[in-house]
Amino acid sequence: MTASITRYAFYAINAAIIIYLVAPIVVVIGTAFTTTGYPTFPPHGFTLRWFERVMTVAGFPEAIWLSTVLAVCSTVASLVLGTFSALALGRCRMRGHGAFSAFVMLPILFPGTVMGLALLVLFSQLGLAGSFTGLVIAHSLVATPFVIRMVMASLGEFDPAVEEAARNLGAGWWRTFFQITLALIRPGLLAGAMFAFIISFDELVVTLFLSGPRLETVPIKVFTYLEFNSDPTISAISTLLIFAWMAIGIPFYSRLMSANLRK
Secondary structure, three states, rough: OHHHHHHHHHHHHHHHHHHHOOOOOOOHHHHHOOOOOOOOOOOOOOOOOHHHHHHHHHOOOHHHHHHHHHHHHHHHHHHHHHHHHHHHHOOOOOHHHHHHHHHHHHHOOHHHHHHHHHHHHHHHHHHOOOOOHHHHHHHHHHHHHHHHHHHHHHOOOOOHHHHHHHHHHOOOHHHHHHHHHHHHHHHHHHHHHHHHHHHHHOHHHHHHHHHHOOOOOHHHHHHHHHHHOOOOOOHHHHHHEEEEEEHHHHHHHHHHHHHHHHH
């Protein structure tokens, strides 16, 4: 009897947590289809005009394109930096290893306001403030620690003897790296790339400090749009982003779970 009560209580707590996490998403999606000129839930009627408005309001299509290109560039840079940093942390046990490990994780610890202000001061001296290059560097800096953690998780299940066998058979360092190492840590690379892309696309605080007049990303466009408007257009673009992240995350998560079950 006690075991049954405990089990039902466990199920109830988990259901409450799921509802708490999912309810805001459901509300946002619902308000995107309302026919009223303001967000309301449950929605009144059904319309797609707010999605059409996302693509017709001045600045939104350009912001989506800019955020996508910026996220792709930042993801590539974060993957390169994060992969080699993870290999250094996982393979080299030299003096100062702990300090270096803590140093590369600092972008996660600093508040976005501090990071944005610090980068603004630095980039102003280097002439990178308000430039696309500066945004790529800043977003890569923010996303790289997540790539490092994902790659290090894959390295934890990596057997270095496989690399040694490849080199003993005549493969050079770079050939071993590309054909053996990268292939075996691919789950970590894919997870890191997914995290880096989403973090870059959604980054607001640091971008506010560093963006220029012609560099409005989606978060900045949403932020400025909400200052003067309260229609469901923001709900529509949020819904598009929710479905986009689901399209990216669910197939990857399913593939990762299938790989774990096969093990």
